[in-house]
Amino acid sequence: MDKVSFTRLELYNLVWKFPIIQIAKHYEISTMEIKNACSKMEIALPNNRYWNKPEYKRPKAPKLSLDYNGNNQIHILKKRYEMQFRHTSKSSPLLDAVHQIKKDLSDFLIVKETLENPVEIVLTTKGYFKNLKQNDRKDFLEILNLNVADKNLNRALLFMDAFIKLLKYRGHQLIKNTNEADIILFNNGIEIEIDLREALKRITIEGKRETSEYIFTGEFIFRAKRESIKKEWRDGKILLENKLAIILAKLELIANEESFFTN
Incomplete structure (x- = not known):
């Protein structure tokens, strides 16, 4: 099957019984699609702290709103990257577009090992982070919104430089909003808003009761x-560099679908 269907009640019961990542793995769908489905069906989601507590300490799930007037069933497509390329003979708009981009823009799909003639915003971002300790203000500089460990900053800049150049070649551009x-x-x-x-x-920090902190994992996420x-x-x-x-x-x-519906 290329899709999974849930009723509103089924999805509600699932997201309050299992973490979303477990649901996604079981049904071979993305966590983002599950969150989107819950948003459309007005299903509240537990926060991350909910799953860190023992089951007996977890608060009760909020009741489903009776004011909901949308569809009672939703379909989620199995769209994982690996699955789309297991059967390369099966055509789809996305697969066709990927093949065409690879055919036409093969030279632009290579992320360099060093910055070569970087676009202005990448160069400005590099300079900003280099001098961050001396000046922690942006001072009206237009820089990329990156949230990565210092040791992985260069990788982030290389990826974004390649991506922005690819956008420009296709006739698009990266801008900053207000x-x-x-x-x-x-x-x-x-x-479309993006971030890396x-x-x-x-x-958990050893020696400190119930004290924890968050650390970078090295895994990059590109969101839109x-x-x-x-x-x-x-x-x-x-890796993202190959995607x-x-x-x-x-x-x-x-963008094409949104343009069709807005015009």
């Missing part, structure tokens, strides 16, 4: 959102 978010302005006028960050892991549409790509067996084609293809498909 909230200083990173926005892709597509050539059809559609805007490193996953965090919660650890436009209103209720949210997508993300993570490092896995395939440029599918990221761009998916974002362009979203």
